[in-house]
Amino acid sequence: MPHLPIDSLVKRAGAGPTVTFVGHDASRTGAPVMLYSFLRWLQTEEIEGVQLVLLAGGPMLADYQAVVPTQVLSSRVLTGSEVIASVTSSLGHPLHMPQTLVGVGLRSVAASPIVVANTLASLGTAKLLADRASTTTMTARLVCHVHELDGVAQRILPASLANRSSLLDSVDRFIAASEAVAAMLVDRLCVDASKVTVIEEFIERPNPTPAAMAAARKRMSGGTNRPVILNVGAMSHRKGPERFVDLMSTLADHPRLPLGVWLGGERNSSVWAETEHDLANSNLADTVLLLPTQEDSASYIAAADLVVSTAIEDPFPLSVLEAAAAAKAVVAFESGGVIDMLSAVDHPELIVPIGDTLGMSAAVASLLENSQRRELIGSQLADWVGATHLVQHMAPVLWQTVTQ
Amino acid sequence: MSAELPRAQEPTIWIAVHDLSRTGVPVLLTRLLRAVSATQRAQVHVVAIFGGPLLSELTPLCASVTVLEPMDRRSAHAVASLGLLTLGMGRSGELVRNTAWRAKLARQKNPDVVLVHGAGAWPVVEVVGSDVPVVVHLHELGTALDRSIPVQNQAAAFQRAQQVMVVSEPVGQLAQHRGADLKKIMMMPGCVQLPSSAPPDSVGPDPVGPDLVEADPAGPDLVQPGAVGEQWVLGAGTPGWRKGTDRLAAVAHELRRDQSAARVGWVGGKPSGSDATAIGRFDPVTWFEEQADPWPLLSCADVFVVPSREDPLPLVALEAGAYRRAVVAMPTGGLPQLLADGRGLVGGTQSLRWFVGAVQQVLDSPAMAEEMGERLHEYVQAHHDVAVLAPAWFQALVHVASR
Structure with missing residues (x-):
């Protein structure tokens, strides 16, 4: 494995932290999972001087804490700041108190010369940390690892153009999770192109046990031999669960009688209720299974016959990389890094225009009818991800970009 | 404000609506009010939780329109209410909100009947006396109804109502399934103002979006x-x-x-x-x-x-x-x-x-x-002719008010 030169500071035991990563939460979703893979790599490389600050907790908190000093900012401070923001705004005097309050909450975070926001969502807090570090003894470097595309970016960046520009201008280096993300940063958010480095998403090689795969297969197929079409993603319209239901409705008459599985989300969410409604009204309640987010999603991916992505906006879904690593054929709407992945293995026919559910249905039906082709594509994808998109390929470049 | 004043024996009708957006439920209300007489409209006071573009169209069609919450920001009482809800004091939060709404409605004449025009307006019922008759005009199916009135409160809401108007048979079946007495359910579908036979002579504005x-x-x-x-x-x-x-x-x-x-x-x-x-x-x-x-x-x-x-x-x-x-x-x-x-x-x-x-x-x-x-x-x-349905709709409200 090639080792890049690493700043001696970060190997110095007993010194303060050199790099502070700021994450929005510890959910089992794309950006937090990728950060966890990266932190594990740092641990393997015995790189010290790293700490993690989270705006909120989540199911991966214990995993983070096992590899790096981690603290979750006080939710009371954040909630309080939101309430004050609403009160001052409702009174017609929008104050910047929330930022100050968050700043108070950050007092317990040790200063570091490099601060990395692991999403645009955590950039505001990362900037506060960098500003604070800069006012003491050093000039802190602010890095933003962007895993978002336009829809999410528009929602989480400051609405005021002046505040948005100010925030983005404060970043020394942007790391874009795909070419599509880089295009957004440069073309639509007017970030200087020289500040943007594309480092595509990467994964740790999944290694599900045969027993876990068998259990996942049984749960998804109900013990039948019917092929399983899997879609992994949070239960959000951005990921397209309604389109997945429509896709499965178009395959209801397929001779292989495929089963659909949506893996991800929470049972009590409004979109979950909508999707259950859709299944009932499409007569698919016995054909499509909804499963909440699972810790061992890799077992489910490995146990599926085919993986689809109905996301209408997704920078680079880790689930398709995991599907590729598991040698599964992938069919996806043309959004983000999945375009690059399927183009790289010369299968652009599996990239479907966004919203063309019947086009996706035809591509899926064709693969269901030809297991040999399915396996060939899976094998090509496995070779590609195994050669280029595992943590050992990308993490050194990421570390170098963060610390250079 | 209408120039005509209601006669003394005519009931005061409050019509509660969630918002005044240009969507089906508020548009239907505008259409119904436009089709009843000016005298009847003068009996109507609209209470909208939120405003919207229909405000200017509705205002001349009734005695008054009261908008309870601002559209561009959260009101102070809404923030306080939300804060109490976050702290697990939901009932106290509702009391804060209801007190503020009552203050806004204090100058209105007390209603003889409240029409909840769409389930989203149900919270308005909480600021009127428990002796005031309520009519619910249900425009929702399951998902929307569950978002408007918590499932556990739906049966009580339908019991509180003297009449449940429904816009279609499936809505009626849903209401019955969720606790409405079949005898209370009345079909009151959507309606249209039939246009002249000539088609409209011009097309509308440009499509949306610079891209x-x-x-x-x-x-x-x-x-x-x-x-x-x-x-x-x-x-x-x-x-x-x-x-x-x-x-x-x-x-x-x-x-x-x-x-x-x-x-x-x-x-x-x-x-x-x-x-x-x-x-x-x-x-x-x-x-x-x-x-x-x-x-x-x-x-x-x-x-x-x-x-x-x-x-x-x-x-x-x-x-x-x-x-x-x-x-x-x-x-x-x-x-x-x-x-x-x-x-x-x-x-x-x-x-x-x-x-x-x-x-x-x-x-x-x-x-x-x-x-x-x-x-x-x-x-x-x-x-579905509004000229037929609107008088029947209004008469049903008057009938409930006079019970």
């Missing part, structure tokens, strides 16, 4: 319905899951694959938030802004589509009948009944493949489209 021209390879000169020889598949409403607007792209792509030159458009704005199409990607659908009267545009439709996933009885489907348009719809709410007997095409289940095929079928057969449009027109004229 539209770039996204549409056909170019800007072709994005307006009405050109001779051009076919359009059109629909209208607030984009999102409920209206099924994500399905329009599927229709458009299939038409292209089928070498059809027909265009697909939607009036009501572009999808936003998590429904928004990725920027920089081709979008085959033409999105037109919401407008006060969409029919100058929509009457150009060769096929009027209702791809809804949950829709009790969309007013636009009735309006399509008023304009003799051929309608293709997903089966939801009252649409199967409306479009039965050759009055349109409606699926047996929510099947996208069927829907796309039905659109193609109508595009390929103008004669069939014309016949369906004519049949729907006759049906709407007979069953």
Whole structure:
């Protein structure tokens, strides 16, 4: 494995932290999972001087804490700041108190010369940390690892153009999770192109046990031999669960009688209720299974016959990389890094225009009818991800970009 | 304010509505009020939780309109209420909100009856006395009802109501299933003002979005319905899951694959938030802004589509009948009944493949489209004429008030 030169500071035991990563939460979703893979790599490389600050907790908190000093900012401070923001705004005097309050909450975070926001969502807090570090003894470097595309970016960046520009201008280096993300940063958010480095998403090689795969297969197929079409993603319209239901409705008459599985989300969410409604009204309640987010999603991916992505906006879904690593054929709407992945293995026919559910249905039906082709594509994808998109390929470049 | 004052014995009617957006429920209220007499309108006080573009249209149609919450920010009492809710003190939060609302309504004459026009307005009932009769006009199916009134409170809400008006049979069945006494349920469907026989003479505003021209390879000169020889598949409403607007792209792509030159458009704005199409990607659908009267545009439709996933009885489907348009719809709410007997095409289940095929079928057969449009027109004229329904609606309110 090639080792890049690493700043001696970060190997110095007993010194303060050199790099502070700021994450929005510890959910089992794309950006937090990728950060966890990266932190594990740092641990393997015995790189010290790293700490993690989270705006909120989540199911991966214990995993983070096992590899790096981690603290979750006080939710009371954040909630309080939101309430004050609403009160001052409702009174017609929008104050910047929330930022100050968050700043108070950050007092317990040790200063570091490099601060990395692991999403645009955590950039505001990362900037506060960098500003604070800069006012003491050093000039802190602010890095933003962007895993978002336009829809999410528009929602989480400051609405005021002046505040948005100010925030983005404060970043020394942007790391874009795909070419599509880089295009957004440069073309639509007017970030200087020289500040943007594309480092595509990467994964740790999944290694599900045969027993876990068998259990996942049984749960998804109900013990039948019917092929399983899997879609992994949070239960959000951005990921397209309604389109997945429509896709499965178009395959209801397929001779292989495929089963659909949506893996991800929470049972009590409004979109979950909508999707259950859709299944009932499409007569698919016995054909499509909804499963909440699972810790061992890799077992489910490995146990599926085919993986689809109905996301209408997704920078680079880790689930398709995991599907590729598991040698599964992938069919996806043309959004983000999945375009690059399927183009790289010369299968652009599996990239479907966004919203063309019947086009996706035809591509899926064709693969269901030809297991040999399915396996060939899976094998090509496995070779590609195994050669280029595992943590050992990308993490050194990421570390170098963060610390250079 | 109306110039006419109500006679002493005439009841004071409060009509509660969630908001005054240009969507089905508030639009229907405006339509009903416009169709009753000025004397009757003078008895009506509208209480809207939120405002919206219909405020200016509604104001001259009733004695008063009170908007309880600002649209552009959270009110101080709403923040306090939310804070208490966050702290697990939901009941206290409601008390804070209700106190503020009562203060806003203090100058209004006490109602003799409250009409809850749409389940989203149910919270207004909490600020009137428990002895005031309540009528609920239910415009919701399951998902929307559950979002408006918590499931555990629905039975009590229906018991509190003296009458439950429903816009379609499935809504009535839902109300009954959720605790409404069958004897209280009354059919009060949506209605239309039948237009003159001449079609509207001009089309509407430009399509939405600066990226539209770039996204549409056909170019800007072709994005307006009405050109001779051009076919359009059109629909209208607030984009999102409920209206099924994500399905329009599927229709458009299939038409292209089928070498059809027909265009697909939607009036009501572009999808936003998590429904928004990725920027920089081709979008085959033409999105037109919401407008006060969409029919100058929509009457150009060769096929009027209702791809809804949950829709009790969309007013636009009735309006399509008023304009003799051929309608293709997903089966939801009252649409199967409306479009039965050759009055349109409606699926047996929510099947996208069927829907796309039905659109193609109508595009390929103008004669069939014309016949369906004519049949729907006759049906709407007979069953959904506001001139017939509005007096019955008002009389029902007066009747409950006088019990």
